[in-house]
Amino acid sequence: MKQVYMDNAATTKMKKEVLDEMMPYFTEQYGNPSSIYRVGRESKKAVEEAREKVAKALGAKAKEIYFTSGGTESDNWAVKGVAYANKDKGNHIITTVIEHHAVLHTCKYLEKQGFEVTYLGVDEHGLIDLTELEKAIKDETILISIMYANNEIGTVQPIAEIGKIAKAKGVYFHTDAVQAVGSVEIDLENSDIDMLSLSGHKIYGPKGIGALYIKQGTKIHPFIHGGSQEKNRRAGTENIAYMVGLGKAIEMATADIDGHNKEIMALRDGLIQRINDKIDYVKLNGHPEKRLPGNVNFSFEFIEGEALLLSLDMVGIAGSSGSACTSGSLDPSHVLLAIGLPHEIAHGSLRLSIGDFNSEEELDYVVDNLAEIVQRLRNMSPLYEK
Amino acid sequence: MKQVYMDNAATTKMKKEVLDEMMPYFTEQYGNPSSIYRVGRESKKAVEEAREKVAKALGAKAKEIYFTSGGTESDNWAVKGVAYANKDKGNHIITTVIEHHAVLHTCKYLEKQGFEVTYLGVDEHGLIDLTELEKAIKDETILISIMYANNEIGTVQPIAEIGKIAKAKGVYFHTDAVQAVGSVEIDLENSDIDMLSLSGHKIYGPKGIGALYIKQGTKIHPFIHGGSQEKNRRAGTENIAYMVGLGKAIEMATADIDGHNKEIMALRDGLIQRINDKIDYVKLNGHPEKRLPGNVNFSFEFIEGEALLLSLDMVGIAGSSGSACTSGSLDPSHVLLAIGLPHEIAHGSLRLSIGDFNSEEELDYVVDNLAEIVQRLRNMSPLYEK
């Protein structure tokens, strides 16, 4: 059967070039980078070259890049690390209701540990209100953590403006850029971002590697204590192969963002167009313009997401309803509820996220099948034609 | 030049069988295990099969095994997770002075956060005193964290007895078994161990994957918050390939521990014998019997470790002085000082750790070169012949 993978926001297929660069570190280049003998020194060199690549892709200094086990760890580190290191200054954190669970659940945890968290709401397109942000800052505020781009609806926040506000108030600013890297030009040197999280597997790199950018001078505790790896800030024997993979992946992902986006957006806009044309009672979620180039998120009234996903899977189409992480849960996406969708409409949502391996001709297959499936499920629904 | 890798306690070369099992997850099997479509379900299945393998190798239940990014994360999780989850009960932790930094530095950090830590000393062989342990336990004690086997001198602690004491006193017992897995028979179901850390790259698996065993019913906080992976206890998109690799590696490492140990110990004892015969002013560190099958640790009087390592490297021999993690540091190993070595003797120590890829004939090469190098460095030393 035809297989169409349209869940590139959940994870991507690794690029061959990335795997090729990693391979030596699975075989002969196995030395521990902390060791002084040859095979160790070569590993060390590979790690530092990878770090340079990540830094270069983001306009940062190599020494500001710390490798982690993924976007989730990066988020945990940034939020908890700043919270504990600055608790003498204050105990207040500002974030949004539409963050990834890696930030949200970390904040919930910190609330139990005595921190206070303000969760900013968003408008119908998923954008925060800058005035509200400014008002939320108080003397005790030590951290603002707001995602660069949302993983479900693709909305891109006004990061530069948020940074300016944070800087003016002397509050640290962390942004979860897991979904943004490769889709948005990022120049950290000329930004007011103090910390930025990214992840390898969203940009055709391996799963289980990420990085945290920490601007020089930022007061933050280590999160994982132990050996002196990563300049004493992130312990644990280095995952050299994945670091090399992340370096290559981010280099490729940022080589020509504009050109790349143009292609992906052409596919995206075509898909949105066709769905709008072919299926009624649908609603595009997220911002009409300020959205990730590959993100398509629709609500289909009267039907439920899981049934839709299962049906798509049966014709070889991989999509998602909300975030992959919530698929074990019964609740509709917290993001879709936050932009004001009623429960039953949030429930009937589908995210199709386009990636580098998708083609124009796959779109017809998707739309044809989608139209048929939606109709079939609606025919079964007690809400339809009511 | 001949290359002899004798630093298997720092890290091991991945076995071909392990890499082979991992490969599909770098290419076509890239689905996110949290997704419900086919390629996601297949990833999920792979993860659960790997978990079964880890559980089986340790005599545990699959649901008691949680994948992490390595031994260091496992140690951090166990110690911090139990500390914070049980701080209502007490704030006292017991560990030893010879733990890996992953435990030691975590404890140091917790001290700054208001916990109290007792660091048990060890005897000249690196063994703790059980009576001292018992005496150290008080009402506020919530955790005992004692490593199964030491990474530098190879000493194996009386884990069963420690477990009994912990259980009798109602205190959680965590053991860092990163060096023990594959060398010691572990049967968690019939043990009093509540948590156990392990790491992939010490047993011919990949670097950047580990696991924490958590006995059912143990009160512990998650360490990395976010998505609902690992039954809501360890968030982050799964590193499927490495999980599969760890599963295979531990399966191989535990298939025939006795037979395997016999071979490794024959090499080890031969090496010890030859060094003792050929070089004077040497001292074997660690316990004569209760030691890891592959561990050889000698002090060579009058010379310094780094000079020794560099010289060995120049003839293609990879060894370590103490732990790999301290190679950036100027202090001699905290473990060697803890067993009572004077500073300058601790400084002149060499660990040669034997692994599955070492051969009998490599030993001659090592001993011949070692003898020559030691003599050369001694001739340069102001302490020699004094």
Add this chain to the structure above:
Amino acid sequence: MYTEKVMDHFTNPRNVGEIPDADGIGEVGNAKCGDIMKMYLKIEDGVVVDVKFKTFGCGSAIASSSMATEMIKGKTIKEVLALTNKAVAEALDGLPPVKMHCSVLAEQAVKSALLDYSKRSGVAIPELEGFEPDEDVHDHEEHEE
């Protein structure tokens, strides 16, 4: 994730639709997930001669509805009353633990329809006395765990 039986009933659900002149109609919603199930019964001489359903819900909700309709078709009211969600789940070769409540929805939809029949027809069904499908049926609150 789902058994073949579940996938079969999900893909080719039996008895989808409505019965315009139904003798009993039950509609229940699940507070946990916000899903809704509607069951139509045609009853003659105490026997379910026809049954149809409509479901807004997940795969296992649809499969459970389908399976439940099959299990009660041609059965007496007494027999129908004996239908438990566990029986539905078993007939589907099992459901994931987190999806067991979907089969509860099916059991409740059937009972609701019988209750409606009882009310409309005046035929007393003592076994249903006190039966109330989950009270907060339309409570669509989100509940962060």
Add this chain to the structure above:
Amino acid sequence: MYTEKVMDHFTNPRNVGEIPDADGIGEVGNAKCGDIMKMYLKIEDGVVVDVKFKTFGCGSAIASSSMATEMIKGKTIKEVLALTNKAVAEALDGLPPVKMHCSVLAEQAVKSALLDYSKRSGVAIPELEGFEPDEDVHDHEEHEE
């Protein structure tokens, strides 16, 4: 990690040994790492005509000793006094930051030997007035960071 120059001087150190009838001997220890360096000078007419060293220490300590001996051989006391640890490190094409103190050891060993020479010979070296190699030379305490 180390430059080729360092590795060269480490592998083939120049002027290793002792001078039995040395005119000045300096021994210094580094409090940071516990390493020890001993320097022997033969001085004639204010010129270092021979120099030897022995070092218990890391690769860069050995290389620094070796380089330092080369740099002072044949030089006048004045010229020798101008030797800084930075010059030694530069002559080695650099040392890792954490290893800079090893070159300090070399500078201090040389100066100690000159001081010893001054004391023994009565030749005043005013530039060394007040010079004291790191005071806690034999402080072998561990210092956990």
